[in-house]
Amino acid sequence: MPAGTGAAGKRLLQSILIPFAVLALWEGLSRAGVINPLILPSPSKVVIRWWAYLKPFQSYDPAQGPYLSWLVSGELLHDAAASLFRVFVGFFIGGGLGLGLGLLMGVSNTVYRLMNPLVQILRPIPPIAFIPLAILWFGLGNPPAFFLISLGAFFPILLNTIAGVRNVDSIYVRAARNLGAKGSVMFRRVILPAAAPHILTGVRVGYGVSFIVVIVAEMIAVNSGLGYRILEAREFFWPDKIIAGMITIGVIGLGIDTALNRLSNHLLRWHRSLESS
């Protein structure tokens, strides 16, 4: 359909127009000397710095090891790997506990009544407010970072899981009981899938909070990772590297969120709200 591709081309043009204009203006102002490069370096400088940050530090030397390990020996890849490692460990600890406790609190009114007051008291405290305690309890390095990221993932997944399980439409439970379902079959085949849309929302929100917390935790408690690197760059007055690091954080965040979104859409392909998409 030529009309369709034309419309698609127009939409693409519309969506890149403003970003390109901003970049062009920024580059122009920097080159004209209007902006102090120590405050805001030009986009081209940022790109050059980003490439230097990404590429291996030394030139390839076969005596040092295989080509592939040389290829990924750049600083950026090490930082990104360190940050992602922390996010995943923290996310799985916090998310796992949140899911487990959420399912219990959703299924059992007794557990809900026992645990809910404590949850409500702790929930509004931002994970970042736990930084002093985290350092007091766990010292510096990965442990306090894991703790803080876990907290970030824990509450969104907990609260959404509780809501998901408690809001399962009773008609599904009645139909399943009529078909003879009880106990673990009822839980695995009916309650859990019926609560899945809520739970997956919690996973996405929890991941988003984890990713914020990892950057903050790295600025304070550890000396590796993307958060640490952009703070270090400020001490050296390297604004181009700060921005290069920020862009890297943005790209990784977007990439993982897109992947989670795809996964969620696939798992919920049966869901009504996806009918039109």
Place this chain on the structure above:
Amino acid sequence: MSAPQILAEAVNKVFRSPDGQEVVALRDIELAVEPGEFVCLLGPSGCGKSTLLNAIAGFSLPTSGRLVANGRAVVEPGPDRAMVFQEYALFPWMTVAKNVAFGLEIKGEPKETIDRKVGDLLQLLSLSEFANSFPKDLSGGMRQRVAIARVLALDSPILLMDEPFGALDALTRRNLQDEVLRIWTEFKKTILFVTHGIEESIYLADRVVVMTYRPGTVKTVVPITLRRPRDTASPEFNDIKRHLTDLVMEEQRRHEEDEIRKG
């Protein structure tokens, strides 16, 4: 004489409304449904017909009285009293075939048996080409076909149907009524069918049990002896329809007066 398939003796059901008042939903219900019989419960909203069905299904047991199904006292829900709901109640996360297979999987039947039975049932209800569809992609009529296939898989002697076609358009409804009659004849089921459709009850039932509005009691039992397939335009059909309409409208007026009194 053989024992009834479903028996209700002196069944009472009292609810407590949120403001603390007692509402008598069912009072002294006596009902015996014989094996292979097709009985409709007919009445306006609030006459307790769904309450009685839910009690027999085991979802909400009576306050007093005795309920027996398949020779056993009713104490909990079970697959020996398969139920078709007005809202279809299909599991949206399961495909059509999985929905139909679910009851058999719970019973722990071997996979080959399940596959064969599910294939047969989907064919019986003209659903074969939708085996791998999700419920959201089906029309209301098709969804209710899946719900019927799902309960037929249970091989229950009793089918409880709670206004199953209430949300469907007239043509789809007639189509599914014929389908239910075909299944009833072929599988010799005992069917208890709740409806507020007067014509629907005469078209389907051997006996129509008319219920009163609050408290729900059995007002009259009208046997329908017309030969099937029944002609809804025949004079005999319309004589019964007139009679039943008078009976139901008395209760409907009491229902409306009650609504007005409550404001």
